[in-house]
Amino acid sequence: MKKHKVSRFFFIVSFIGLLFYLLYFILGLAFSRQLATIARYPLTSLDDFISKPILVVKNSLSELRHLNNTFLENKQLRKELRKQNLSQQYFEELLAENKRLKNLLSLSATVDKWVSAEVISRNPYQWYDSLQIKTAKKVLQPNSLVLSGEGIIGKVTSANRQAARVELLTCGKEVNIPIKIVDKNKIIYGNLKYFQIEEKRMLASEFNSNEAIDLGAKVYTSGLDGETQANLPVGKVIGFKNSSDKLKRQLLIKLFADFDHLDNVLVVGIEK
Template sequence: MPSLFRRKGLMTILIGFIILVALIGFSMRDRSELSVPEKFLQDSVGWLQSVFHAPVQLVDNTYQNVQNMLNVYDQNEVLKNRLDEYKGLIQENQQLKKDNDELRGTLDKTESIRDYTPIQGTVIARSSDRWFKQMTINRGEEHGVEKNMAVITGEGMVGKVQSAGAFHSNVQLLSGFDESNKISSWIVREDEDNAFGLIEGYDSESGRLLLEGISLDEELEEGDVVMSSGLGGVFPSDLRIGTVDKVENDRSGLTKTAYVEPFADLFDITHVMVINRDMQTVSEEEQEAGEEQ
């Protein structure tokens, strides 16, 4: 009996194998249509693949999106850093250009005031409470700076030395001048003699210097140039101060007051020159002797 069951089992396996081979051969033939079992099997496999593929694809897409976001963030940080560097370079270039222009201006001014001894200096501090009236420069008595010496930029006069230390000095700006700090000045006019006046103060509302004591007979026009006269003995002559902006009679009605627009920007100063009052002019005899040679 056992041998009979074994023979039936072997026969069953053999028949199944033959049927499998036949099905494989049948499925491998070139056919225009699939059989119903093949269609069912193909659809079942496809459906299972879709079921498993969807979450896998979702996870993969999510991972790719996160990876792309991280890459975009990193790239954005790099671009922001480069943009900051670019802005810094622009600002540095602008500052260098500004310093270069100021230095060129002071150099040109040095060549134009050879009758005086210029002392080059740099502004190192401006106090917050006296920003509009005072500043500190890196030149002092050891460099030849003395109290009351005129201070100019390449554009024009900005003030005078208020106090001089050994290596640093405080400069009183024109915007801090009052009646105790006067500048004897000439108003230069075309085809007319110079008119006399005194810089005696500063109008903070208009940002103009006050040129007082002008004779009522003097006819001034907007744009007339104001320069130091040198008559007071404190400041050298021919230092550019500003231009006439407006003229009106003073309160007494005996003289005129001119509002003067300074040539120099009193609130943006970096490089200055301190002008030595001791003029180093060449005498007429020396000039004539030089010409004869």
């Protein structure tokens, strides 16, 4: 009986010991995992702390390279576009100049005595007052009319064998060039007087008739002064200032010539 009690006591003690051992093992395993997690967290945080700025810098450098490449591409495109625009502008200028030369050639076929000349000097401060032309060693007669491809632009005021000075119609001074107004089946005669600078139009008066003239009637030189050649294009009628006195009657004329672009001209008159 006593031996049976001792065996039972050892069994209980062994069971409790085993239970404590299992509990210790389970708690130890859980603690070691927690400890590993705790130990690993600072390392992970440190790695994130170091790697994130590096990643940001790498991304920034990549963006900078992309932006720089885009800038260089845009710069090249702007350069090519600028060259293309300049080429297009130069081409258009050549076309315009070619058209003016054709007009000049066509006009030269309608006059008897003429000399071609090239504009060699024009003062920006007196752009609409005067210019100088190269005359190919020919001395021109003062008061000879000068024409662009569209119509008369002025008169020769002085000349030598190298150049001649041309006073433009747009200078505002009185020019007194005899003209005729051609309107359908009627013609009236008068004088081209002066350019109204503010209104950008020519004024003509001293007519031989008070006969009605339509807007748009063409104006030509008449040659009635015995010096200038007749039938050179001048402009067209754009307005009236009628008067009972035909000599005081005024017609407003828009000139045919383009005074902004003058490069080659014809001088119509007699050499000295």
